[in-house]
Amino acid sequence: MNYPSQRREGNIEQLRKFVNVDKDDFTLVIAWLISTLSGVKPFPILILQGEQGTGKSTTCRVLRAFIDPSTVPLRSPPKEIRDLLVSASNAYLVVLDNLSGLNPEISDCLCRLSTGGGVDPRSLYTDNEQFLVDIQRPVIGNGIDDVASRTDLSERSIHLELPLIEADQRHDEKQFYADFDKAKNQIFGALLEGIVCALAHIETTLLHKKPRMADFAKWMSAAESGLGWKPGHFMSVYQKNQDNAVESSIQSSPIGTAIMSLMAQLERWTGTPTELLDALANQAGLQYTQQRSWPQSTKGMSNIIKCLMPSFRRLGIEIAKDKNRDQRIYEINKNGKNGKAGVYPSQLSRVSQPTADVALSVTDVTDSGLFVADSENLQASAGADVTHRDGYDGYSATYQNTRDAMENSADNDAGLV
Numbered sequence: 001m002n003y004p005s006q007r008r009e010g011n012i013e014q015l016r017k018f019v020n021v022d023k024d025d026f027t028l029v030i031a032w033l034i035s036t037l038s039g040v041k042p043f044p045i046l047i048l049q050g051e052q053g054t055g056k057s058t059t060c061r062v063l064r065a066f067i068d069p070s071t072v073p074l075r076s077p078p079k080e081i082r083d084l085l086v087s088a089s090n091a092y093l094v095v096l097d098n099l100s101g102l103n104p105e106i107s108d109c110l111c112r113l114s115t116g117g118g119v120d121p122r123s124l125y126t127d128n129e130q131f132l133v134d135i136q137r138p139v140i141g142n143g144i145d146d147v148a149s150r151t152d153l154s155e156r157s158i159h160l161e162l163p164l165i166e167a168d169q170r171h172d173e174k175q176f177y178a179d180f181d182k183a184k185n186q187i188f189g190a191l192l193e194g195i196v197c198a199l200a201h202i203e204t205t206l207l208h209k210k211p212r213m214a215d216f217a218k219w220m221s222a223a224e225s226g227l228g229w230k231p232g233h234f235m236s237v238y239q240k241n242q243d244n245a246v247e248s249s250i251q252s253s254p255i256g257t258a259i260m261s262l263m264a265q266l267e268r269w270t271g272t273p274t275e276l277l278d279a280l281a282n283q284a285g286l287q288y289t290q291q292r293s294w295p296q297s298t299k300g301m302s303n304i305i306k307c308l309m310p311s312f313r314r315l316g317i318e319i320a321k322d323k324n325r326d327q328r329i330y331e332i333n334k335n336g337k338n339g340k341a342g343v344y345p346s347q348l349s350r351v352s353q354p355t356a357d358v359a360l361s362v363t364d365v366t367d368s369g370l371f372v373a374d375s376e377n378l379q380a381s382a383g384a385d386v387t388h389r390d391g392y393d394g395y396s397a398t399y400q401n402t403r404d405a406m407e408n409s410a411d412n413d414a415g416l417v
Contacts, residue, residue, distance in 0.1 A: 012190040012227060014183045018062045018176075020055035025160045027237045029063070030227065031220045032158055034194045036067050036093070036138040040219045042115040042156070048142035050162035056142035059162070060095055062180060063140060066188055068093035077102075077141075081109045088113055088137045099143035107153045113137045114156045149252040151307050154245045155212045158238075190227075197226025207235070211242060246311045254294055255304045256311070258283040259332070263317055269332045273298035276330045 012030060019029055032046045046063075048056045057074060064073045074097040078084040084106060088094050094113065102110075111117075116136045141147060148154045198219050205222040207214065220234045250256035258280040262269060271279065277298055281289045288294055295301040302321075309319055322329045 012187065012194070014190075015062075015187045018180050018183070019059045020162050020165055021059070021160055022163065024237045024240065027229070027234060028158050028160065028241060030191075030194070031216075031234060031238070032140075033063065033066055034191055034198070034223055035216050035219055037191060038195050038198065038219065040215055041136055042213060042215065043113075043136065043138040044213050044216050045110060045114050045138075045148070045153070045157040046140040047148050047157045047159050048140070048162055049144070049147065049159065050142075051144060051164060054162035054164055056162055057097055058176075060097065060140055060142055064093055064095055065180075065184065066191065067138070078106060081105055084109050084113075085135065088135045092137065094137050094139045096139070096141040099141045099147045100145050102147060102150075102153075104150070107148075107150050110139055111152050111156055113139055146248060146252055148245070149249060151249050151311055154249045155242070155310065157245065159241060159245050159248070194223040194226045198223035201225070211238065243314070246314045249311050250308065250315075253304060253308060254284055254288045254291065255280060255301060256308050258288070259305075259308075259312070259317070259319075263332060263334055266332075267334045270329060272327055273302065273330060277301050 015030070016026055019026070021029055029046075032044060036043065048059055050056055061073045064070065068091055070091065074095055075087055077096050077099050078087065084094070113135060148157045148159065201222040202219060205218055207218055207221060211217050217235060217238060220238075221232075224231060224234055250260060261283045262279060269276075269279070277295070280301070281294075284294070295304060305319060312319055316335065318333045318335070320331045320333075322331060
């Protein structure tokens, strides 16, 4: 198909001064805008994160102006699925401002908005009738917290970390939006050039290795020449972003960081689910095993590992569960099927990093089980050295003692295996 040639009136680089993102993230912003304008499904979810003063809300307003202009561009986070569906039913673009701690139901609903899927809530709270809702919408959200920590949502998202805007780089809103209104039409024209290029080359574009959002990736690879990008530029940036998302999802899970710590010392580990839970508890230490997020049964651990398997596989760690033996066996190999050999996250979070190399095994804990001591008291009472890691004193206790100490916890499901 032949498309008429047009004289380029705008330059996509003009958008850069209106969105507070770095060079690689700017590529992803352009990609999200073009794919959303084109209606390419499934829709990748755009997540903007950063501390106060990074321009998250302003960036959302600017991006919405190209996709679905509104007099009320930002909406408060939904408390229930029904609220989210109402927003999606009345707008093409769902914009959620100041997200914090998404519950699993809202997270799953966002996944369905991205890739499609029905929801059947009650018609009214006072009756038992249902109505089916099948909506697919682009979504953009912002927040200070790690919004897309669940693996399924993370794989559908583009994660952007916005840098702090220094005081001497800030502009008053009136002048900022006046400048944006002047440049908006030319920027929009440049975005359309990318869409025209994608339409012209989509049939001949091939991806040797398709990511999760393959349609989005193929569309933007087809648009590269129209945006002045070198072949393969988009996939390189997108792959890096997805790798960072994998790292983030593992860091947000105490079980995930414990597995990373365990496999940092080994090439292969095998054992029963109970042995694996004990091994991970010894890696994590009491400060993590006493948290409510730590599973108190092998069933809970298995559920967490299932969610993290795609992330570990991407890093070259293969986790398999063999049910053909007399008892269930976990096998963890550092060399996964994808051929990667121990590709670990560049830096595990200091907050979520479990203690790895321990120098003390505590066999007697207090009756309450809350064995809290600083380095000097611990050494004096036990007569042993304590390993110092990442700024805190690390020590390990046998998991059985930890489990006994927490048997009165309200969420203890130790009897469920």
